[in-house]
Structures are given as structure tokens and as C-alpha cells.
Amino acid sequence: MAPVGRPRSDASHAAILKATYELLQEEGLARLTLDKVARRAGASRSTLYRWWPSRGAIAMEATLDTINREMSLEPQGDNALAEYRRLLKSVARAMRGGTGAIIAGILAECQRDPETLRLYKEKLVGPRRAEIMPLLQRGLADGSIRADVSPQTILDMTFGAIYHQLLLHIPTEDAWMDGVIDILVNGIAAKPSR
Amino acid sequence: MAPVGRPRSDASHAAILKATYELLQEEGLARLTLDKVARRAGASRSTLYRWWPSRGAIAMEATLDTINREMSLEPQGDNALAEYRRLLKSVARAMRGGTGAIIAGILAECQRDPETLRLYKEKLVGPRRAEIMPLLQRGLADGSIRADVSPQTILDMTFGAIYHQLLLHIPTEDAWMDGVIDILVNGIAAKPSR
DNA sequence: ATATTACGGTACAACATGCCTCGTATTCTA
DNA sequence: TAGAATACGAGGCATGTTGTACCGTAATAT
Numbered sequence: 001m002a003p004v005g006r007p008r009s010d011a012s013h014a015a016i017l018k019a020t021y022e023l024l025q026e027e028g029l030a031r032l033t034l035d036k037v038a039r040r041a042g043a044s045r046s047t048l049y050r051w052w053p054s055r056g057a058i059a060m061e062a063t064l065d066t067i068n069r070e071m072s073l074e075p076q077g078d079n080a081l082a083e084y085r086r087l088l089k090s091v092a093r094a095m096r097g098g099t100g101a102i103i104a105g106i107l108a109e110c111q112r113d114p115e116t117l118r119l120y121k122e123k124l125v126g127p128r129r130a131e132i133m134p135l136l137q138r139g140l141a142d143g144s145i146r147a148d149v150s151p152q153t154i155l156d157m158t159f160g161a162i163y164h165q166l167l168l169h170i171p172t173e174d175a176w177m178d179g180v181i182d183i184l185v186n187g188i189a190a191k192p193s194r
Numbered sequence: 195m196a197p198v199g200r201p202r203s204d205a206s207h208a209a210i211l212k213a214t215y216e217l218l219q220e221e222g223l224a225r226l227t228l229d230k231v232a233r234r235a236g237a238s239r240s241t242l243y244r245w246w247p248s249r250g251a252i253a254m255e256a257t258l259d260t261i262n263r264e265m266s267l268e269p270q271g272d273n274a275l276a277e278y279r280r281l282l283k284s285v286a287r288a289m290r291g292g293t294g295a296i297i298a299g300i301l302a303e304c305q306r307d308p309e310t311l312r313l314y315k316e317k318l319v320g321p322r323r324a325e326i327m328p329l330l331q332r333g334l335a336d337g338s339i340r341a342d343v344s345p346q347t348i349l350d351m352t353f354g355a356i357y358h359q360l361l362l363h364i365p366t367e368d369a370w371m372d373g374v375i376d377i378l379v380n381g382i383a384a385k386p387s388r
Numbered sequence: 389a390t391a392t393t394a395c396g397g398t399a400c401a402a403c404a405t406g407c408c409t410c411g412t413a414t415t416c417t418a
Numbered sequence: 419t420a421g422a423a424t425a426c427g428a429g430g431c432a433t434g435t436t437g438t439a440c441c442g443t444a445a446t447a448t
Contacts, residue, residue, distance in 0.1 A: 005424025006414040012426075030306035033404060044427040049406070081383070104305050107361050111302035112224035117363060125362070145382050153373040154382060160358030161351045167301050167361075168319070169311060179347040187381030188339050188348060189275070199393025200445040206395075227435060238396040243437070 008051075015041040016048065020062035025098050029059050029105030056109040056116025060123055063102050067124065070094040073131060080139030085181050087132065088158055092172040095162060104166050129155060158184060202245075209235040210242065214256035219292050223253050223299030250303040250310025254317055257296050261318065264288040267325060274333030279375050281326065282352055286366040289356060298360050323349060352378060 019041035023032050034055060038045045052058045071091050076083065094100065110117035129152075136154060139145035145154075161180050165172050213235035217226050228249060232239045246252045265285050270277065288294065300318075304311035323346075330348060333339035339348075355374050359366050 002416065003424085004416050004422075006416095006426075008425070009414095028305075034406095035404070038427095042427090044429085045406090046408090046428085047426065050425080108302035108305035110361065111222075111298050121362065143384050146380075146384050149377055149382050150373055153370065153377060156358065156370075157351055157355045157374055157377060160356070161354035163361075164350065164354030164357050167304065167357070168315065176347065176350075179344055180351055183343055183347060183351060183378065183381070185381050185383045186340075187377070187379050188343050189379045190337050190340050196447065197393085198391075198447050200395075202394065203445095228437095229435070232396095236396090238398090239437090240397080240439090241395065244394080249436095 012041070012043050012047060013051070016043055016058070017062045020058050021066070024059060024062065024102050024105070028101055029055075029109055032059065034058075054113055054115050056106065056113050057119055059102070059106060059109070060116070060119050063099070063106070064123060067094075067099060067103070068128075070097075070099055071128070073135070079144055080135055080142065081144055081185060083135055084132075084139070087135070088162070088181060089174060089177050091159075092162055092174065092177045095166050096171050100166050100172075103163075104169075107163070107167065154184065206235070206237050206241060207245070210237055210252070211256045214252050215260070218253060218256065218296050218299070222295055223249075223303055226253065228252075248307055248309050250300065250307050251313055253296070253300060253303070254310070254313050257293075257300070258317060261288075261293060261297070262322075264291075264293055265322070267329070273338055274329055274336065275338055275379060277329055278326075278333070281329070282356070282375060283368060283371055285353075286356055286368065286371045289360055290365050294360050294366075297357075298363075301357070301361065348378065 016037060019037050020032070023036055023040065032055060034045055034048050037043075037058065038048055048058065052061070071087075071094050073083075073087050073090075076086070095103070106116070106120060110120050132155065133151060136145065136151035140147060140151065145151075158180065162172055162177075165176075210231060213231050214226070217230055217234065226249060228239055228242050231237075231252065232242055242252065246255070265281075265288050267277075267281050267284075270280070289297070300310070300314060304314050326349065327345060330339065330345035334341060334345065339345075352374065356366055356371075359370075
């Protein structure tokens with residue numbers, strides 16, 4: 001059941017994603033136009049419209065690999081909270097670079113195009129949450145994390161904090177991240193003396 | 195030292211802001227064009243360009259009053275944490291309505307226009323933080339909040355969480371907000387038995 | 389009266405989008 | 419080997435938005 005007709009050009013596909021990623025780094029998603037992508041990739045605008053539904057979709061595909069690579073999670077066997085702390089710092093570090101600007105641009109695009117939002121949740125948020133969740137589950141199971149908190153809410157708070165800084169163009173310094181983690185772990189309430 | 199020449203028309207100014215706010219509610223900032231604003235306000239585009247540097251600036255001015263009204267903070271004399279909880283819930287509630295969509299749009303606009311970002315920080319984030327800060331300071335002073343946490347970071351985490359939901363178009367339910375506050379106050383670490 | 393400034397209206401170039409058509413290239417099937 | 423099917427690059431075109439400029443007119447101070 002081989003497909004009939006001229007097959008999709010892998011060369012074109014790759015050239016378009018490469019051109020997109022370069023332009024994202026140089027100018028950001030806000031100033032990315034399909035025309036510039038097509039010209040740099042040596043492709044035609046028709047081809048872009050043929051395969052991608054929106055500017056956001058191209059940007060997403062062009063960035064996914066890099067994002068997943070930069071925010072990798074390599075378990076090192078110590079307790080869950082220590083590992084989560086390492087993860088958050090690695091994310092914060094990645095967000096200080098060009099990737100942060102790209103993500104901010106994607107989040108902005110999500111506000112004007114529902115399809116981009118859907119893709120963002122499906123291709124980026126979902127998989128990354130699924131990847132991190134076992135870590136928090138481990139913490140819940142071994143008693144290092146309170147059993148009555150929702151791991152989803154933990155993610156909402158920590159990533160929410162990081163992304164909010166990102167949108168306000170405030171660098172997520174390591175010291176700031178430490179403060180966030182301290183509050184996350186210990187809370188802000190003054191403890192009664194033990 | 196009275197100004198010479200025809201004075202700026204207050205009627206036009208007001209009509210433009212009114213038209214902007216209406217259009218924001220109807221279509222969102224993404225689909226707001228200066229032309230539509232001008233036509234509905236019975237003004238001319240020249241007048242808009244004369245007084246505002248950008249679309250974001252008009253949207254900001256048109257929304258500021260509403261935003262400040264909806265997220266009002268009325269002290270009720272109980273302890274600082276309880277009051278902060280009430281404030282966050284009132285914010286979460288406001289964000290579920292049309293105001294949330296407008297803010298999301300402004301945050302998106304901030305990613306494509308640095309001037310809008312500057313205005314957002316100066317006119318919205320700054321004043322609101324300054325308004326809330328005394329509340330947290332009171333908590334620090336009376337010992338209900340740990341003395342070694344930064345009130346800024348508390349705001350970063352809580353508002354970051356809310357705004358992140360906002361950008362992902364996930365309604366900030368009261369129950370979710372309760373979970374966030376619980377983590378904020380008590381932390382996620384399992385406490386040693388007292 | 390005159391200078392000064394704001395107003396609404398209009399025109400303009402520049403650019404981006406989305407859709408369409410064309411001639412050509414590459415592959416499978418008969 | 420011919421033909422059908424599909425993808426390709428190139429480019430045209432209507433539409434809409436932006437930013438700037440210019441006009442004649444309106445309102446105010448000196």
C-alpha cells in the first residue's frame with residue numbers, strides 16, 4: 001500500500017524547520033513571517049501552508065527538540081525533593097537563554113491562536129508533565145512529600161512562577177529559584193517551635 | 195502659563211477608551227485594531243496615533259480602572275495570611291471572567307512590544323505589588339510569616355501560578371486556589387510529628 | 389486678528405496573510 | 419513505457435493592518 005505520487009520532500013521539511021529555528025533565535029516568534037521562513041529555506045510559501053496549519057505549529061515543531069534536550073531530567077538516585085530542585089534549576093537556566101524567549105513567544109501566540117494553544121498543551125506541557133510526575137509520585141510514596149498535596153498543583157506553582165518571570169522578562173536567577181523552592185518545601189507559615 | 199491652541203478633547207479621549215474597552219471584551223486584544231477603535235469612537239486614527247504610542251498602551255489605559263476595581267483589597271482586620279488568602283481568591287475569581295482574557299492578551303502583547311511591557315510593569319504590576327506588600331509585611335512583623343522568606347517571592351509564586359493557568363486558558367477554580375494556598379502556607383515537605 | 393494646537397478625513401506605501409493557479413518534478417501503477 | 423497522482427517552487431491577487439503624511443476646519447490664547 002505504498003503512497004502514490006511524489007513523496008514529501010524530507011530536504012524541504014528539514015530546511016524549513018532549520019530556517020524557522022534560526023529566525024526564532026534571531027528575531028523571535030513575534031517577528032517571524034512565513035515568507036521569511038520560506039525564502040531562507042529555499043522553499044515556497046505554498047509548501048508551508050500545505051503542511052502546517054499555522055505559524056505557531058511550525059515554531060512548535062522547530063523548537064520541540066531543543067526544548068526537550070535543554071530541560072532534560074537525569075535521575076541521580078537521591079531523594080525526590082533534591083532531584084526536583086535540580087530539575088527546576090536546570091529549567092530556570094534554560095529559560096535564561098534563547099529558549100526562554102522562544103517559549104514566551106509561543107505562549108503569546110497561544111493567546112491569539114487556539115490551535116497553537118492546543119498543540120502547546122499536547123506536545124509540550126503534557127509530555128513534560130508526564131515525564132516529571134513520577135518523580136513527585138516517588139516523593140509522595142516514600143513520605144518525603146505530604147500525602148495530601150496534589151502533584152499537579154506543585155507543578156502549577158513552580159512552573160507558573162518560572163514562566164511568569166519569563167513573560168515579564170525577568171531573568172530566573174539561581175538564588176531566586178532557591179527562594180521559590182524553599183517556600184515550596186517549607187511553606188511560609190512560621191512553625192511552632194518543636 | 196496656560197497652554198496655547200485648541201485643547202485636547204476630553205470627549206474624544208473618553209470615547210476612545212470606552213470603545214477600546216468594549217472591543218476588548220467583545221473580541222480580545224489579539225483582534226483589536228486601531229481602525230475599529232477609531233470608527234466606534236467616532237474619532238480618527240490620527241488622534242489615536244497622536245496620543246498613544248501603541249495598541250498595548252490604549253488597551254492598558256482602557257482596562258486599568260476595571261482591573262483595579264475587580265481585584266480590590268479590603269482589609270478585614272484578621273490575620274495577614276487569612277487576608278492574603280481572600281485577596282488571592284478574589285483575584286482568581288476576577289481572572290475567570292473577561293478581565294482574565296484581557297490580561298492574557300496584554301501579556302501576549304508585551305512579548306511583541308517592549309513599550310507595552312514597560313507600561314504593564316509600571317502601571318499595573320508595580321502599583322498592585324505596592325498595594326499588597328504591606329499586607330505581607332504585616333505578616334512578617336507579627337510572626338505569622340517566617341521572617342526569612344522574601345515577600346516578593348511569595349507574590350512571584352502565587353501570581354505566577356494564577357497567570358500561568360490564565361495563559362493556558364485553565365479556569366482558576368476556588369478549590370485549585372485553596373490547594374495553592376495550602377502549599378504556600380504549609381509547604382510540601384512532610385513534617386516531623388510534633 | 390493671528391498664532392497655535394487639536395480635530396476628523398483621507399491617501400499612501402509597506403507588509404503579512406490566505407488562497408489560487410501555473411508549469412514542473414518525482415513517484416507508483418498498469 | 420505511458421499515465422495517474424501527488425509534491426514542488428514561483429508568483430499573482432484580494433484583503434486587512436500599520437505607520438506616516440497631508441488637508442481643511444475647529445477651538446483656544448494673546
